[in-house]
Amino acid sequence: MDQLIEIGITFFLVVSGIFGLAGSFGLVKLRETMQRLHGPTKATTLGVGGVLIASMLYFGLVKGTLSFHELLITLFLLLTAPITANFIAKTYMARHVKVDDLPGTDRRCGWSVYDDPPQQPPAE
């Protein structure tokens, strides 16, 4: 039984290591900043998630104490990763992407990085 638990914990640690490595390798391998954003926002989420699951299993099954602040770390990670990615994307677009390279919005207003919002907000 003890061995099964250890195998389980090790499995999650190894999986998280592989995904963390893949996500970081993406930063080196891919060519554009927008492509590089994909590595850390996804592969790394599961990388950290795996470590947290392993930690909960370890404390729950081996140490015999319930540990749940890992859930909080996961929650904050899922809340903050997209926001960081969005900030980086917007900064990159403002500095390096021309509006002609993007698809249009097909409406009166353009993308918010390049265009001002309408004076009268649309009625809701």
Place this chain on the structure above:
Amino acid sequence: MLKRLAPHPLLSLTLVLVWFGLVNKFTLGNLILGGFLGLVIPMVTAAYWPNRPGVSRPFKVIEYALIVLWDICKANVEVALIILFKPNAKIRSHWINVPLELTSAEAITTLAGTITLTPGTVSATLAADGGNILVHCLHTDDPDGVRDDIKSRYERRLKEIFE
């Protein structure tokens, strides 16, 4: 009376749970302290959220969270495979314009976060009036399919939850 004591019951509950997560122990003292924080913080900050979002169907939220968690796992594998095994020359990235039917700021924020966390897409920016969202896709041969996927899988469910 109850409304004045707990103007935002969901926020109070969240604060209690977050407090338990932070101290990492279930004890009576922590419950009392967490409950106190859960009551006081919403009262003190009430002035800052005049229009709070209504969540009309709580069970839909759970369904949505499970779907997104599953998609995050899939997204990780897909992106890792693309990064590790696809030669750079073969990766075809696209910008995708997704028109939005959602109007509330909370719903659009949730959608943007979901898009970033799920398969091969990162949300980049909104149209100036919030009617479209610009998505960057790492690799796809079918940009229209990705757009329809986002609309049918996530936006439709968010529309049910928030509107």
